[in-house]
Amino acid sequence: MNKIKIIVQLLFVILFSSCSNLPMLPFSSATPTLTLTPAMTIEAYSDLFPLDNAYLPLSDEQIKEVRECDVENLATERYPEKETSEELIYLFAPENSCDWASLAFAYAERLKDDEKMPDIAKNAFGKAISDNIGFALSTPLFYRYYYDNFTIVEPPDILKQNITKVNIDYKWGGMGDQIEYTIDINQADTDPTITLKNLTPITLKENTKAKVNTETVQALGNSLINLIPINSQFPLIVCYDNYPDWAVTLTLADGSKIELKTNESNMVYIGGPWQVKIEGQNYIQFSLEFIKTLDTLIQEIGLPYGQPMAMSCSGNAVFEQAYP
Structure with missing residues (x-):
C-alpha cells in the first residue's frame, strides 16, 4: 500500500512538472537589482555661459523671486544632511530658479575645506542664475560660489x-x-x-x-x-x-x-x-x-x-x- 502511495505521488510530481515552467529541482537565480533614475538632468554650465552682453538690471519679478526664496531651508528639507553629494540628484526635480538655487546650496554645503567646487555643483548654480542672475547675489550662494565660480559674462x-x-x-x-x-x-x-x-x-x-x-x-x-x-x-x-x-x-x-x-x-x-x-x-x-x-x-x-x-x-x- 505504501509503495502504491509513493508511486502515485511520484507520478503527480512528474505530471505537475511537465505542465509547469518550473524545474523539478530547486534552483538559484541572481537577485534583481534596482537601478535608480536621476530626478533630473543638469545642463552643463559651459553650455549656458559665458554671455557676451552685459546683464540688464533685475526686473521687479526677479528681485521678488530672490527675496522670497528660502534657499537654506529648502535645501535642508529636500536634501537631508545624511544624503551624500552623489545622491542629491535623485531626491528632487527642480522646476525653477529657486529650486536650482537650493540644490546648488546643498552641493556647496557638502564640500570639505580643501575641496574645489565640483562641476555638478556649478551646473546647478548655472541653472539657478541662467533665468535670474539675482541668485548670484543671494546671500547663501554668494559666499559659497564667489571664490570658485566660472566666467558668467564677459567684460563690457x-x-x-x-x-x-x-x-x-x-x-x-x-x-x-x-x-x-x-x-x-x-x-x-x-x-x-x-x-x-x-x-x-x-x-x-x-x-x-x-x-x-x-x-x-x-x-x-x-x-x-x-x-x-x-x-x-x-x-x-x-x-x-x-x-x-x-x-x-x-x-x-x-x-x-x-x-x-x-x-x-x-x-x-x-x-x-x-x-x-x-x-x-x-x-x-x-x-x-x-x-x-x-x-x-x-x-x-x-x-x-x-x-x-x-x-x-x-x-x-x-x-x-x-x-x-
Missing part, C-alpha cells in the same frame, strides 16, 4: 579699448601700522610710468619700481568679468582688524573713465568685492579676477597692503544691500 564692450592712464588710491587701517598711497600710471598703453604720492609711511617708496609691464596694466580691463547689476553700491564689511579700501580710475583710449571701488568691503583679504558704475548702471563683480590682476600690478610696483594682528570674520547680507 567699453573695456575692449586700451587703458591709457590709471589712478589708484589705497588706504589700510587696523591694529597694525596704517598704510596709505596713491599711484598714477601714465602712458599705460605704451610705456607705463609710475608716480607715487601721499605715502604713509614715507618709507614705502623704498624698493619700489618706476615702470611696469604694459601687459600687466592692460589686463585690468580684461579682468572685469562677471559684473552683476545692483541697485546701490554698498560696503560688505565682514571682518575685524582688516580694513582695506580701494578706489581705481581707468582712463580709456576714447577719454572715458571707469571708476571702481571696494567701498571699504573686506570680504576679500586685500579688499573686495569690487563695485563699478558703467553708463549709469551699478555693478558688483562676482569674481576675484580684478583684485588678482590688481595684486599682480601692486606686487610688481613693490607696495604692501597692511598687516592685521587679530583678524576675524563672520558674514553680512549681500542681496538685501544690493537691492534695499
Whole structure:
C-alpha cells in the first residue's frame, strides 16, 4: 500500500512538472537589482555661459523671486544632511530658479575645506542664475560660489579699448601700522610710468619700481568679468582688524573713465568685492579676477597692503544691500 502511495505521488510530481515552467529541482537565480533614475538632468554650465552682453538690471519679478526664496531651508528639507553629494540628484526635480538655487546650496554645503567646487555643483548654480542672475547675489550662494565660480559674462564692450592712464588710491587701517598711497600710471598703453604720492609711511617708496609691464596694466580691463547689476553700491564689511579700501580710475583710449571701488568691503583679504558704475548702471563683480590682476600690478610696483594682528570674520547680507 505504501509503495502504491509513493508511486502515485511520484507520478503527480512528474505530471505537475511537465505542465509547469518550473524545474523539478530547486534552483538559484541572481537577485534583481534596482537601478535608480536621476530626478533630473543638469545642463552643463559651459553650455549656458559665458554671455557676451552685459546683464540688464533685475526686473521687479526677479528681485521678488530672490527675496522670497528660502534657499537654506529648502535645501535642508529636500536634501537631508545624511544624503551624500552623489545622491542629491535623485531626491528632487527642480522646476525653477529657486529650486536650482537650493540644490546648488546643498552641493556647496557638502564640500570639505580643501575641496574645489565640483562641476555638478556649478551646473546647478548655472541653472539657478541662467533665468535670474539675482541668485548670484543671494546671500547663501554668494559666499559659497564667489571664490570658485566660472566666467558668467564677459567684460563690457567699453573695456575692449586700451587703458591709457590709471589712478589708484589705497588706504589700510587696523591694529597694525596704517598704510596709505596713491599711484598714477601714465602712458599705460605704451610705456607705463609710475608716480607715487601721499605715502604713509614715507618709507614705502623704498624698493619700489618706476615702470611696469604694459601687459600687466592692460589686463585690468580684461579682468572685469562677471559684473552683476545692483541697485546701490554698498560696503560688505565682514571682518575685524582688516580694513582695506580701494578706489581705481581707468582712463580709456576714447577719454572715458571707469571708476571702481571696494567701498571699504573686506570680504576679500586685500579688499573686495569690487563695485563699478558703467553708463549709469551699478555693478558688483562676482569674481576675484580684478583684485588678482590688481595684486599682480601692486606686487610688481613693490607696495604692501597692511598687516592685521587679530583678524576675524563672520558674514553680512549681500542681496538685501544690493537691492534695499
